[in-house]
Amino acid sequence: xxxxxxxxxxxxxxxxxxxxxxxxxxxxxxxxxxxxxxxxxxxxxxxxxxxxxxxxxxxxxxxxxxxxxxxxxxxxxxxxxxxxxxxxxxxxxxxxxxxxxxxxxxxxxxxxxxxxxxxxxxxxxxxxxxxxxxxxxxxxxxxxxxxxxxxxxxxx
Numbered sequence: 303x304x305x306x307x308x309x310x311x312x313x314x315x316x317x318x319x320x321x322x323x324x325x326x327x328x329x330x331x332x333x334x335x336x337x338x339x340x341x342x343x344x345x346x347x348x349x350x351x352x353x354x355x356x357x358x359x360x361x362x363x364x365x366x367x368x369x370x371x372x373x374x375x376x377x378x379x380x381x382x383x384x385x386x387x388x389x390x391x392x393x394x395x396x397x398x399x400x401x402x403x404x405x406x407x408x409x410x411x412x413x414x415x416x417x418x419x420x421x422x423x424x425x426x427x428x429x430x431x432x433x434x435x436x437x438x439x440x441x442x443x444x445x446x447x448x449x450x451x452x453x454x455x456x457x458x
Contacts, residue, residue: 305412307384311391311418319375322363325455331360334427335419341431343391343412370455372400377414387420390430395432400442402450411439 311443314333321330340353353359367373377393400407411433419428442448 304384307389307420307425308382311382311384311389312380314418314425314427315377315391315393315414315416317328318430319377322367323373323375325364325367327360327364329358330363332426334359335421338427339429339431343431343433344408344437345408367399370402370453370457372398372402372453372455374398389418389420389425391416391418400450400453402442402453402456405442407438407440407442409440411435 303453306412318330318333321327321333334356337354338356338359340359342351342353342441347458352370353362375395375397377395377446380391381393382389382391391414394416395412395418396410397412398407398409412434416427416431417429418425
């Protein structure tokens, strides 16, 4: 049973990141408990900041990462401990955020620390957050040969 729970939590975290990157806000919201607490630590975004509740987190992400902003979040090295209907997890994270209109790109790495809760047989994220290992900002204007040749979010 614990193996199945760990696999369900792995799938949950991957879905959280995929729906964030694909801006599927309703699906993203469904990965979170209604009373979720999130602490994100990004110096470039004037963070750390704490968010309380699913709606506050989704509204923040939708506003901050909407439009033609590109995000890619890659997580791995999960360490998951299950205790009944709750669990804890740690994940390595590498992320890239491209702001085409501002000609900027942010790259970084961190470790997520999460808690999970199973409600009605469904695992969701109860708390999430990370502290940066590093974060860098680059002007894409200053990168020799840089050209953004595809952007799913660019206006037609």
